[in-house]
Amino acid sequence: MNEMPNIEQATAMTESKISADKVQVYYGDNHAIKDVDIEIQPRSVTAFIGPSGCGKSTFLRTINRMNDTIEFCRVEGSIRIDGEDIYDPKVDPVQLRAKVGMVFQKPNPFPKSIYDNIAYGPRIHGLARNKSELDDIVSSSLQKAGLWDEVKDRLDEPGTGMSGGQQQRLCIARAIAVSPEVILMDEPCSALDPIATAKVEELIDELRENYTIVIVTHSMQQAARVSQRTAFFHLGVLVEEGPTDNIFTNPKDKRTQDYITGRFG
16 A cells, blocks of 8 residues: 555656756866766666766766765765755765665675575665565565576575676675665676676566666667666766667767767777
């Protein structure tokens, strides 16, 4: 019964899950992100594309305050998730990162068992009252990540012993285990072979039914396959953003067109 008011409230208040307004990021004197405004829709996949060093990963990391960990980094402007300013001093970055999960370019399972990789987050956030509840979280997270059938008989084996594609899906399962609302993915397939990439892309498509996903990708083909909306970054500026089909077939800005047609990047 709880779900209906939430859906109605969300529709009444705002259609955006994430809202960025005049975001600037500085590394010392280097102005890395300039005046970025973007609205990211709930339960959808938004892809950030652009040449290397254009700021797409830097901007992605502002959404869960990962830039806080970098010395000399300063973020200005406002980023709101469900209307709450995530840079408000009252916001606990640890709690924020439970709500906004992150999957990195290179699979980075902990040097622990497959089970303990998934159980780690729920344990530290107190999400399970007993072993049985923890078992349920582990199995459901692995099922959502499409891994359960492959690993259910070897949960005690180290996560680092899996193939690269399985490790990346393990990292996605680990992110899901703390019940996030947003999942950020920073080039999640760049270290994977084509078969593993296809499995992760399939997974992303399934996950968007329940999560808001933002993916940085250097592959325009991947952006076209997995995202509903695409944002093109160039030299720290968000050049344009819109429905993926429009960005690829009818971009408004010449820089976007030049990038998509391979004239630079």
